[in-house]
Amino acid sequence: MKKKVSFLVSGRGSNFTAVAEKIINGQIKADLGVVISNNKKALALETAQKMGIAFRAIEHHDYLKREDHEQEVLKVLKEYKTDLVVAAGYLRVLSADFIKNYQNRIINIHPALLPSFPGLNAQKQAFDYGVKVTGCTSHFIDSGVDTGPIILQETVKVESKDTPETLSQKILAKEHLILSESVKLFCENRLKVEGRKIFLLKN
Numbered sequence: 343m344k345k346k347v348s349f350l351v352s353g354r355g356s357n358f359t360a361v362a363e364k365i366i367n368g369q370i371k372a373d374l375g376v377v378i379s380n381n382k383k384a385l386a387l388e389t390a391q392k393m394g395i396a397f398r399a400i401e402h403h404d405y406l407k408r409e410d411h412e413q414e415v416l417k418v419l420k421e422y423k424t425d426l427v428v429a430a431g432y433l434r435v436l437s438a439d440f441i442k443n444y445q446n447r448i449i450n451i452h453p454a455l456l457p458s459f460p461g462l463n464a465q466k467q468a469f470d471y472g473v474k475v476t477g478c479t480s481h482f483i484d485s486g487v488d489t490g491p492i493i494l495q496e497t498v499k500v501e502s503k504d505t506p507e508t509l510s511q512k513i514l515a516k517e518h519l520i521l522s523e524s525v526k527l528f529c530e531n532r533l534k535v536e537g538r539k540i541f542l543l544k545n
């Protein structure tokens with residue numbers, strides 16, 4: 343049975359678009375669920391509409407309590423029978439209660455080589471630190487910030503002519519690749535999680 347993939351987004355949505363295109367063109371064998379944004383102005387929602395993918399704005403400002411917002415997000419994910427949640431530039435930390443509903447079924451993409459430079463503006467954190475190599479990491483979300491088991495990583499060299507912007511662009515291109523590959527592996531049941539370690543099973 344094909345898995346149903348839904349997305350949590352907050353902004354531009356290029357990672358969401360990269361994965362959704364591969365699902366639509368059959369490179370990833372899965373069905374599309376829903377795209378949920380906590381920001382109704384997210385470009386990602388416009389893109390979802392243009393691509394004919396179901397979308398919802400569920401703004402956190404509209405809820406008094408964080409749990410109420412998460413409950414609504416969960417309700418919609420379940421309405422669409424979501425098997426896998428892809429957090430693609432979702433700027434909210436998910437609570438342990440939320441995660442329990444999708445244990446090892448929420449993939450996040452982070453623009454640095456974890457465990458270095460977790461949190462926001464990771465590309466600039468790495469640039470300012472002066473690293474020579476950085477990159478990106480896809481991982482399952484656990485209850486910490488950017489601490490879950492790592493699925494894939496890809497490296498990017500920092501060159502002397504780089505700025506935080508050029509570096510972010512180079513990292514983003516790799517993010518699209520490893521996020522898509524991670525979703526593909528999940529959908530083919532090829533991710534075996536053992537504690538912190540994830541083993542990639544052969545086809």
Ligand code: GRF
Binds near residue numbers: 355432451452517
């Ligand atoms: C990406 O760099 C992602 O790693 C980070 O936020 C950015 C989102 O970009 N978490 P986009 O919305 O996917 O274009």
